[in-house]
Amino acid sequence: MSRAITLGALTSVVGFLAFVEFTSGILQGYYTPMLTNIARHLDIHDADVNWLEGSQLMLSALVVPAFAKLGDMVGHKRMLLISTALTAAASLVLPFTDSFIVFLIAWSLQGFYVVWLPLEIALIWSRSRSMPGRSIITARAAGILVAALEAGAITGALVGGALVDSLSLQVVLLVPAIAVVICFFVIWFGVKESPEPTGGRFDTVGLVLISFALIAFTGGLSFLRLNGVDDPLSWGLVGLGLVLVWPFAAWELRHDDPLIDVRMFRSPALGPVFLTAGLFGVSVLGAQAPLSTFARTDPDVYGYGLGTTGFATSLIIGVYLIAMIVGALLFPLIARLTRPRLTLIGASTLVGIGFLMFLPFHDTYGQLITNMVIVGLGSGALVAALPAAAASAAPPTQTGVATGLTNSVKTVGGAIASCVFGIALLQGAGGAVAEGTAGSLSGYFTVWIVCGVTALAAAVVLVFVPKEAFTDRAVVEAETEPVVR
Template identity: 55%
Template sequence: MAVQRTGAVTLALVGYLFLVEIVSGVLQGYYVPLIPDLVKHLGIRDADFNWFEAAQLLLSAIVVPVLAKLGDMYGHKRILLVSTALTAGATWWLVIAADFPTFLVAWALQGFYVVWLPLEVALIFDRARRTRTGPSDTRRAAGYLVVALETGAILGALGGARVFAALGENVPGTLAVPAIAVTLVFFAILFGVPESTPTRGRSLDTLGFVLLTVALLTLTSGLTFLRINGPGAWWVYLLMGVGLLAFVPFGRHELRHRDPAIDLRMLRQPSMWPIQLTAGLVGISILGAQAPLSTFAGTEPSNGFGLGLGSAEISYIIGGYLVSMIVGALLFPQLSRWTTPRIAMIVAAFFVAAGYLAFLPFHDTVAQVTVNMVIAGVGSGALVGAMPAAAAAAAPRGQTGVATALTNTTKTIGGSLASAVFAVVLVSLAAEAVTSTAASLAGYLVVFAICGGGALAAAVLLFFVPRLAFADPADDTDIPTPATVPVPD
């Protein structure tokens, strides 16, 4: 089936992007089992590795909106190639980086891969919008991309340690494997993916993006420093306050600009703002709960709770969670067809809420924890693909990339906020623990309650979405088509 067929979301197009997301998942899972060995290789402390994650989150929050807007202006494939080239360069830099500063910079720059999924969904919807089944085709394709993402994460988590052992614990050789994968996927995009149709006459709102960068940088930096330095550092609250206040001049500028960096009027649409808030609320559990879940499973039962599992056993629970996300991503398009996309997203959000709230009474055995994680994983997998697809369907022409990317940005902010809050909660409620390094059961229950409550709030917000939002025009001829964004002559 030809990739270049006009207006078609072909099997070949989805197949090439499937490969891209496989590599994206590998990048997210490959390094996790190697962290202790990377710490030794760089001669740093375990706690110093937090800076790598923090730097990559900061970069992703800043660059994703900019690259998405450039994709709307110049073509999503072109910017996908640029971000892949930057990711490949950073991944090769990790191979030769031998000290903390250079490794930190390279690790941060590798974070350009986070824009891949929003650009891919925007590219798919650009081709699909020419047909009457564009929204459903995009949902189905986004589900397949999430399957690829989680499959890649499983392969990466399983393969990292094995490659390290097979290469005689050679760190540079082990780090070269993902670098080769990213390089190969660049050529897959170059030769296999068609270009989208950019909107002509657009301009880049440079001042708007500068103001947005300042606001996001100060806010997410404050959240990161709160997690690292603890609640006793008063200046982190000042930094977060400055970040929040920085959104005021940004908003005023955007409302005056003819072609804004972020169209705030678009975000006020009833089919858009619940999606963006849902992304932030679901990011609490998807991104923020990973570390608490691992430490809870590894806590010794002598503390009165915990499973006392080793890293190998914990990986099985995480693997079950990732597999359940794949199931959720595959079920979501089918459920949307049986009901409506809005109802399917509400059901998925309730699954996430049910999974985490079930931790409150059921957390004593491996079976209970695994079942909770599987329930939450089904809902999370459905929403990871559904949110950018829904944002694309609700966006005006010329704003697809920005709309899909904002779901990633709000998810990142939600995850950063949750990580900081969870770190504070677990430290402040650690007095009840028997061992000095463990948190308390009360702290973990608060974390699980916040995750479940956030997902429950997301489900309620989605009821405000119009009944037939994100549905195919063929399903209801009264569904309004998003207007084209006004641009300068």
């Protein structure tokens, strides 16, 4: 009876969190069909849309470690509320500006929603602490949350694609802002706080050090796109960002309660998960804008693309997201029948195959749909699997940090890819860019090759993960071992 009551309470929490992820999905899917409209509204080229994506990913990489750590310290619900309030405020700015700079800042601040999923997984993991089968419970909850996320993304993409063809852009941009405001009150009244926060003092020095490193690194990549790949200052900033990781790591190793326990990167289970998250971020985050603008490019004018309308583009996105839902829901089932590690390897392989299929097959609507279904099945499984795997392999006091790191590393990979893809799409585009298209066909080939190769590389990395990783047996062994500092 006690277990039934506990499980029922957890189910209730998952239900409310599923609404939060549905809202997150709206934010992630709603804008994609209208990126070209937004570019025209702001008077920028389609290739410059990558600035919006890249800046949001850069901010996300900065805030996730801090919010994840604060979630462990003071409560995951509290940090969910704060991040939702910030996301709502930024979303309300977007409909009321036509300034690219203001829009860029608000769009970046809207990226606080990326902390929702890792905080939710950490909250579920902490609330299921006394339950048997904790890993599979968390995996199933993760699958439900990701399914809700993708359902929201489908809804957002379809509604956004339909509205942008019939209403003013200002009215269209107001819809997701209202959804986030509603989400805030759902969290406030429907979600209970996670038990037993760890407390402690926040590692401000660690946050400053990693922030400088990330800003220098991603800023250097952005300048590479502005000034070209032969600019020494840009490469210097990239190098500085990499060098600054060393003092951050040294500080964290000496700190009693670090922002990020860098020893986790040496874990035979967690290290490959973080690397996989970074490689996966290249495709799941960095390729979104290029895929949308490729579909909308007029083949009669430029010789490539599909020339789709906003709504037709949203249908492509919708099919892709349905495939992600299927992948997310199949993940716990397949992981239970085989092993979580094998499921991760299979999912990464599907993503790689799907993107490489774009090279010969990209001329028709049906070809694009087929490729995206394959990519979506693997991507949905990975979105659900990575934070759940990190939670099950992390030290008991670092659950939020570990799940947050999967998102942080993923967003860093996406930010790098966004900058690289922006450069690639501009190379050789010539007059096409001047007319506002997304870029050259060779640039799109670069996008697909990089996404495919990085996904297959992730599959290879996961081969070296211990066979029993991310299972309840591994969790019990990890929690009973003494912590060595």
